[in-house]
Amino acid sequence: MSVLRMDSVYGGYGGADILCGVSLEIGPGEIIAVIGPNGAGKSTAMKAVFGLAKVRQGSIHFMDKNITGLAADRVVQQGISYVPQVDNVFPSLSVEENLDMGAFLRKDDFSAQKRKIYELFPPLAERRTQSAGTLSGGQRQMVAMGRALMLDPKLLLLDEPTAGLSPRYMDQIFAIVRDINSLGISIMMVEQNARQALGLAHRGYVLATGANRFSDTGANLLANEEVARMFLGG
Template identity: 65%
Template sequence: MSDMLEMRQVVGGYGEADILQGVSLRAGQAEIVAIVGPNGAGKSTAMKAIFGLLNVRGGTIVVDGRDITGLEPNRIVEAGVCYVPQVDNVFREMTVHENLEMGAFLRSGDLSAAYERVYGLFPDLKERRRALAGNLSGGQRQMVAMGRALMLEPKLLLLDEPTAGLSPRYMEQIFQICRDVRDTDVTILLVEQHAKQALAFADRGYVLASGANRHEGTGAELLADREVAAMFLGG
């Protein structure tokens, strides 16, 4: 099976210091891959490296057969990758609908199918389409952020801690939406603080520590691994 994402031995960081010391990740077509690990392991940094927000000094990043290493973020968007940051991920002074419009900024032509799809995934947003995104609750804002990213119909969706600060009810809802999105043939790579829940829900997972790969496997394998369990569940 050809990989949607293949990240090989990536070294890099912000400024001069290297945070990533050789991280390798891969994600197949329509697969949910979770990156977990302790604080400071370089989880979010690995994701930002894919999106060109980092100085990558070594290794390659290939998306759907195309080398995107070192490209500008707007070129990477054109390659079919969308990124949802953890914080400040909506346009607060714009309406929900305008946020979705901005998501589709690079697209032209009829977008009604794209709106229908996003509003279908997030019925809550359809009701509040004229509300300013800054006035929504945290969970609804996360939906706007994901909806914005999905407007481009990406091949690969990068989610940075999509459930941070959300109630368990919203967390389950976001995970369910991720499954629905995956079933429309989108690959999802997500970074999660809630390691146990994320590994239980993802198809495969990676455990990073100190900017390098530590473990990888299916979610169930990782949850059963004693060393991984010790890392997250305190023994």
């Protein structure tokens, strides 16, 4: 059984289709990297999964349940969490309150989950009461990921988690992605830093102009000459 399956999805934001037949699959415990040039529809594909972009044709299944066209607030209830690329924290709320908001749907005691997240992101533990708007880019990314993990999702969607970060933070975030994955959470990651992303991912998909171009294991895509020439900058 796959965690997520997109079958030839067409759609976008109401105008012309941005996605022109995207298919992909994520197995249990897998990290999937989606790469490709700007405007290839990578982020849109992710937003289609989360109900933020319209699916005109095709289907999306999560744990064998059809979630095509489900609104975002319902998708999150199914066990998928999404970390947008920008504006992904509540700036005037403290780090702790940001995590609390991630757990809004939970009626049970989630203090254990919060402890787990502070263990995963030690810099956040020291800054619990600091407002998220005053944190550095890398720390904000940690808050955003922490918030998304509060519901203990089965699948985490990361939209360019390292965009705009310094190389030091970039490595740290990739390491954290691996840590999160080792907790048994499947991850779909859209990335511009394609080499590192493919190095980390179990499998990768290369999108171009809204459709699949290549899909293989991360290692094979890195070794593929055509992919390297066209999408990895030689």
